[in-house]
Structure formats: C-alpha cells, structure tokens
Amino acid sequence: MSLFDLVIFFCVCYVAFLFWRFRAIDEAAQAYLTRYCKEQQLQLLSVARKQSRLTLKQGIDWCSEFEFEFSGNGEDSSVGKLSMRGQRASSIYVPPYRVS
Numbered sequence: 001m002s003l004f005d006l007v008i009f010f011c012v013c014y015v016a017f018l019f020w021r022f023r024a025i026d027e028a029a030q031a032y033l034t035r036y037c038k039e040q041q042l043q044l045l046s047v048a049r050k051q052s053r054l055t056l057k058q059g060i061d062w063c064s065e066f067e068f069e070f071s072g073n074g075e076d077s078s079v080g081k082l083s084m085r086g087q088r089a090s091s092i093y094v095p096p097y098r099v100s
Helices: 003-039
Strands: 043-055 059-072 078-085 088-093
Touching: 003 043, 003 059, 003 078, 003 088
Parallel strands: none
Antiparallel strands: 043 059, 059 078, 078 088
16 A cells, blocks of 8 residues: 555545534534424524534634524524534524514
C-alpha cells in the first residue's frame, strides 16, 4: 500500500464521518422541532439546513442553522430559524403567526 492509497483511504473515511455527523445533527434538529411544534400546537411543514460551520468556541463542534416552515392555523405558513451547536439546540426564533 502506497502513501497515496493511505491518503485516499483517510479522505474517504473523513467524508463518511462528516456525512454521519451531519445526518445526526439533522435528525436531532428534526426531533427538536417536532417536539417544539407539538408543545406549541403548531404544524411543522418542512425543515432545511441553511448553513453549517466549524467553531472552536467551547471545544470543536459544528454550528448549524436551520429554517423551518410551520403553520399556526393550517392555512398560512411562516418561517422560523433554529440554531444548533452539535446536536443541541442553542436558540430558536419563531416570528408572530396567525392562530385560528
């Protein structure tokens, strides 16, 4: 096995690790938003990752921002924002919405 083969192997392993980590963060965001919307009696329509960046504050981890659509009355939709650090929610913003 040559040095080139080792570099390729480690690159593939790193990409697989990043994919696994991002999927875990996505699933944690989905679970948090599902629980939040259920508690607030909202209908969760969709969740999308807006951006992710690596941060060094309080240890190395990914800071991710998500946008989610929800409905308060079943007819209109509003867009909220969720910030996550790793698999933990750090802040959520829900704009004023219409309730039926």
